[in-house]
Amino acid sequence: MAQTPVLQVNNLKTHFFTRSGVVKAVDGVDFTLNAGETLGIVGESGSGKSMTALSIMGLVPQPAGKIVEGEILFNGDDLVKKTQAELQQIRGRDICMILQDPMTSLNPVFSVGNQVIETVKQSLAQTGETLKERAIELLHKVKIAAPESRIENFPHQMSGGMRQRVVGAIAIAGSPQILIADEATTSLDATIQYQYLELLKELQRDTGMAIIFITHDMGVVAKMCDRVAVMYAGKVAEIADVRDIFNNPQHPYTEALMKSVPNVEEDVEMLYAIEGQPPALDNLPAGCTFAPRCQYAFDKCEVQFPDIVQIGDDSNRHTATCWKLSEN
Numbered sequence: 423m424a425q426t427p428v429l430q431v432n433n434l435k436t437h438f439f440t441r442s443g444v445v446k447a448v449d450g451v452d453f454t455l456n457a458g459e460t461l462g463i464v465g466e467s468g469s470g471k472s473m474t475a476l477s478i479m480g481l482v483p484q485p486a487g488k489i490v491e492g493e494i495l496f497n498g499d500d501l502v503k504k505t506q507a508e509l510q511q512i513r514g515r516d517i518c519m520i521l522q523d524p525m526t527s528l529n530p531v532f533s534v535g536n537q538v539i540e541t542v543k544q545s546l547a548q549t550g551e552t553l554k555e556r557a558i559e560l561l562h563k564v565k566i567a568a569p570e571s572r573i574e575n576f577p578h579q580m581s582g583g584m585r586q587r588v589v590g591a592i593a594i595a596g597s598p599q600i601l602i603a604d605e606a607t608t609s610l611d612a613t614i615q616y617q618y619l620e621l622l623k624e625l626q627r628d629t630g631m632a633i634i635f636i637t638h639d640m641g642v643v644a645k646m647c648d649r650v651a652v653m654y655a656g657k658v659a660e661i662a663d664v665r666d667i668f669n670n671p672q673h674p675y676t677e678a679l680m681k682s683v684p685n686v687e688e689d690v691e692m693l694y695a696i697e698g699q700p701p702a703l704d705n706l707p708a709g710c711t712f713a714p715r716c717q718y719a720f721d722k723c724e725v726q727f728p729d730i731v732q733i734g735d736d737s738n739r740h741t742a743t744c745w746k747l748s749e750n
C-alpha cells in the first residue's frame with residue numbers, strides 16, 4: 423500500500439532579490455517525505471539545502487528572500503498559503519527545526535528550564551501536568567542526568583553535548599510530525615555526535631516523527647537516512663533510497679560525490695573533491711547547471727535543462743535529472 427506523505431514539496435522556488443540580481447537559491451525542488459521516514463539532503467555548500475528547510479518553516483530571510491512558486495503540502499495543506507501567525511503555530515508544534523550549533527538556538531540569559539517550559543506551554547493546555555514536571559520529563563527523555571537540578575542551569579553551565587540535548591528536548595516538546603536537523607557546521611566531537619544521532623533515532627522510534635537531515639557527512643547519511651536527495655545549484659539532481667544513492671548513483675554529480683567519499687565508515691566530512699565550481703545562482707547557464715563540470719556532457723546539455731527521469735520500475739522511488747539517462 424502506498425504510504426501517505428506527511429510533506430510534499432512541489433516545484434518549490436525560493437529566490438533572493440538583491441541589488442545585483444535575482445539569486446535562485448531554491449529553483450524547482452520536488453520531494454516527498456513519508457511519516458516516520460528520514461530523508462537526507464546533501465550537496466555542496468550553497469546548493470540550497472538550508473533555504474529549502476527555511477522555506478518549509480516559513481522562515482526565509484526577509485525582505486530579500488521570497489517563495490515565488492510551488493507548494494509545500496503538510497498533510498495536504500499548503501504552507502505557502504499560510505499567514506505568519508498560522509505558520510508560527512505549526513512551527514511550535516508540528517514542524518520543528520534544530521540547528522547543529524546549540525549555542526545559536528539557546529538564549530544565554532535564561533535557564534534551560536525556562537526555555538523548555540516556554541516551548542511546552544502551548545502543547546500542555548489540555549493536560550493537568552505542571553509545566554515544570556513536563557519540562558523535567560523531556561530533559562529526562564533526552565537523557566540529561568538529574569534533570570530536576572539541571573533545569574536551573576544556564577546554557578553556559580552545560581557541556582556542548584548537554585546543550586544539544588536541551589535543543590533536542592525543545593524540538594520534541596510539542597511532539598512534532600516533522601523534525602528538520604540542519605547541521606551546517608559540525609561543532610560536536612565524534613562521540614557526542616554519535617550519541618546525539620542515536621538519541622534522535624530513539625525519539626523517532628518513540629514518536630513516529632519524520633526527519634529531514636541536512637548534512638555534509640555521508641557517514642551520518644548512511645547511519646540515519648532511508649532516502650537521500652542530492653541537491654545541486656538549487657535543484658534536486660537525484661533522489662533515491664539510501665542504498666541506491668551509495669550503490670547505484672545515476673546522476674553524474676551523485677556519482678562524483680560518491681567517488682569523493684573515501685570511506686563511509688570513517689568520520690570524515692564529505693570532501694566534494696569535484697573539479698570546478700558550482701554556477702553563480704544569479705547567472706545560471708541555459709542548459710544543465712552541472713554541464714561545465716560534467717565528464718559526460720554532450721551538445722544537448724548546454725542548451726536545455728534535463729527532464730526528470732525515473733529509474734527502475736517502482737514509481738518515484740528513484741529519479742534523476744540528466745540527459746544521459748534519457749538520450750543515450
Ligand SMILES: Nc1ncnc2c1ncn2[C@@H]1O[C@H](COP(=O)(O)OP(=O)(O)OP(=O)(O)O)[C@@H](O)[C@H]1O
Nearest residue numbers: 438445447466467468469470471472473483486606
Ligand atoms: N540573504 C541572502 N541574499 C542573497 N542570497 C542568499 C541569501 N541567503 C542565501 N543566499 C543564497 O542562497 C544559496 C543557498 O543557500 P543555503 O544556505 O540554502 O545553502 P546550503 O546548501 O545550506 O549551504 P551550506 O552547506 O553551506 O549550509 C546560497 O548560494 C546563497 O548564495
Ligand code: SF4
Nearest residue numbers: 710713716723744745
Ligand atoms: S544532463 Fe548532461 S551535463 Fe547534466 S549531468 Fe547529465 S550528462 Fe552531465
Ligand SMILES: [Mg+2]
Nearest residue numbers: 471472473606
Ligand atoms: Mg546550510
